[in-house]
Amino acid sequence: MQVTRFSIDPGFPVAPVDPRLFGSFVEHMGRCVYTGVFEPGHPAADADGFRADVLDLVRELGPTIVRYPGGNFVSGYRWEDGVGPLEKRPRRLDLAWRTVESNHFGIDEFLRWCGAAGVEPMVAVNLGTRGVAEATDLLEYCNHPAGTALSDLRRSNGTEKPHAVKVWCLGNELDGPWQVGHKTAREYGRLAAETARAMRMVDANVELVAVGSSNSSMPTFGAWEDTVLEECYDLVDYVSLHNYYEPLDDDVDSFLASGVDLDRAIQAIAATADAVGARLRSSKQIKLSVDEWNVWHHRHFSGQHALDWAGRRELIEDRYDVTDAVVVGSLLISLLRNADRVAIACQAQLVNVIAPVMTRPDGPAWRQTVFHPFAQAARHARGTVLRVEPRGPVVDTARFGPVPVVDATATVDPETGDLTVLAVNRSRTETVQMDADVRSMPGLRLAAATTLTSDDPTTRNTEEQPDAVTPQPLREVSLAEGRLLAALPPVSWNVLRLRVADPATHHKEHDR
Numbered sequence: 001m002q003v004t005r006f007s008i009d010p011g012f013p014v015a016p017v018d019p020r021l022f023g024s025f026v027e028h029m030g031r032c033v034y035t036g037v038f039e040p041g042h043p044a045a046d047a048d049g050f051r052a053d054v055l056d057l058v059r060e061l062g063p064t065i066v067r068y069p070g071g072n073f074v075s076g077y078r079w080e081d082g083v084g085p086l087e088k089r090p091r092r093l094d095l096a097w098r099t100v101e102s103n104h105f106g107i108d109e110f111l112r113w114c115g116a117a118g119v120e121p122m123v124a125v126n127l128g129t130r131g132v133a134e135a136t137d138l139l140e141y142c143n144h145p146a147g148t149a150l151s152d153l154r155r156s157n158g159t160e161k162p163h164a165v166k167v168w169c170l171g172n173e174l175d176g177p178w179q180v181g182h183k184t185a186r187e188y189g190r191l192a193a194e195t196a197r198a199m200r201m202v203d204a205n206v207e208l209v210a211v212g213s214s215n216s217s218m219p220t221f222g223a224w225e226d227t228v229l230e231e232c233y234d235l236v237d238y239v240s241l242h243n244y245y246e247p248l249d250d251d252v253d254s255f256l257a258s259g260v261d262l263d264r265a266i267q268a269i270a271a272t273a274d275a276v277g278a279r280l281r282s283s284k285q286i287k288l289s290v291d292e293w294n295v296w297h298h299r300h301f302s303g304q305h306a307l308d309w310a311g312r313r314e315l316i317e318d319r320y321d322v323t324d325a326v327v328v329g330s331l332l333i334s335l336l337r338n339a340d341r342v343a344i345a346c347q348a349q350l351v352n353v354i355a356p357v358m359t360r361p362d363g364p365a366w367r368q369t370v371f372h373p374f375a376q377a378a379r380h381a382r383g384t385v386l387r388v389e390p391r392g393p394v395v396d397t398a399r400f401g402p403v404p405v406v407d408a409t410a411t412v413d414p415e416t417g418d419l420t421v422l423a424v425n426r427s428r429t430e431t432v433q434m435d436a437d438v439r440s441m442p443g444l445r446l447a448a449a450t451t452l453t454s455d456d457p458t459t460r461n462t463e464e465q466p467d468a469v470t471p472q473p474l475r476e477v478s479l480a481e482g483r484l485l486a487a488l489p490p491v492s493w494n495v496l497r498l499r500v501a502d503p504a505t506h507h508k509e510h511d512r
Helices: 051-060 071-075 107-118 131-142 149-156 185-204 222-233 252-256 258-279 322-337 371-380 504-512
Strands: 001-005 013-016 023-025 065-068 090-093 098-101 120-125 165-170 207-210 238-245 286-293 344-348 357-359 365-367 384-386 393-399 401-404 404-412 417-426 432-437 443-451 476-482 481-486 492-500
Touching: 001 404, 023 286, 051 357, 051 365, 051 371, 065 107, 065 322, 065 344, 107 120, 107 131, 120 131, 131 149, 131 165, 131 185, 131 504, 165 185, 185 222, 185 481, 222 238, 222 258, 222 393, 238 258, 238 344, 252 258, 252 322, 252 393, 258 286, 258 322, 286 322, 322 344, 322 371, 322 404, 322 417, 322 492, 371 401, 371 492, 404 432, 417 432, 417 481, 432 476, 443 476, 443 481, 481 492
Parallel strands: 001 432, 023 065, 023 344, 065 120, 120 165, 165 207, 207 238, 238 286, 286 344
Antiparallel strands: 013 384, 090 098, 357 365, 384 404, 393 401, 404 417, 417 492, 432 481, 443 492, 476 481
């Protein structure tokens, strides 16, 4: 059996895990909102029309922050259409996804849903067809206490206290020619600066995300961020990065190595941002908001141009298998590995649209395979990320060259000393022995070890078999004399949790 070795030492921290690293995304696209999170008349719907079965799964999944209302949708959206009495809300053409939008779910509904789900909202403003005034109007509506036309409108619509939305996206993917209101980097950078300046006049406590590249294969990747940040560097807190992955030309080995590309994209944009900061002689460091990432089998989507003007429709409802779940796990490892620069990350999207949660109208909701890596990472990968550098076998990939077969990261809770190890085996045929040296953390015991894998990596969860793929106990695992050994099955996502045998001893050492 091939062996991958690495050491885990709390003396080599990367950064604390920002809870916002485990975010998600709700867009007015396909069935994410309507018959997804919101379905009045469903047997499980509450008084607000929110599906309680979906809310239960969202709480189990564990996202901490949810981005809304888009996505491409936001670049043509009039937020005022989605507030007030339902019978007075206008129906509009949605140019992004060529649907007719009813506006029965708007900003107030979303923010009430966030309260029910226990998540922080992250709201995007329309800088495609609109600008400074509309952005500050929405901020005033959401966050100003009372005594103005817009804050009093919110109160009259049923929300007495301010929504207190903290994180705001200054548009979406405006580098893309498919975007309504597509702009050059200079045009967008100036608009972002003007909007940021005005929004901070309304509420000085907001955190602002500038639009970065739509993906790392864009011809303007890097150059876009350089120009945009030159205009708005000291006015924003984050720059976004979007990346989706799929097996191209059935190249599964490269697909399983997608985390390598995400690592490179994050590092490239961080370096670009730092170069701009140095050029401007700014002491500020821009963090990244990877606020759209996931596996998306894009070849199954014919594009917006092929859509007709419909109401609710199924759209990019990818059905994920075990291989997809392992890739999602590897992308989570990449995000954690770069926790010193990535402060926010949102898996796109939450329900039905390339999502961990699926629903049937008037029917059940269930977990896709990709649900499980996210839920386990969100629950257990807390505290501080530790530097992990696996040494072992590699696989040659067409897109990324030689790539480690096993990728891994680790987090430690500084209060309890508990350790979590996340690992993927990218080999499609071989079990690989993981040999982790944890001698620098004495007193640990093995608390739990699970694996998500299958003899058939194309296995999916379905409405009829919703639990065909779930994490199962990892059988061949041991901890002795400071060595954590585990046999990682082919194409697998693995979670190993170690706890301090005597917490009192740890607290004494920690206090010292």
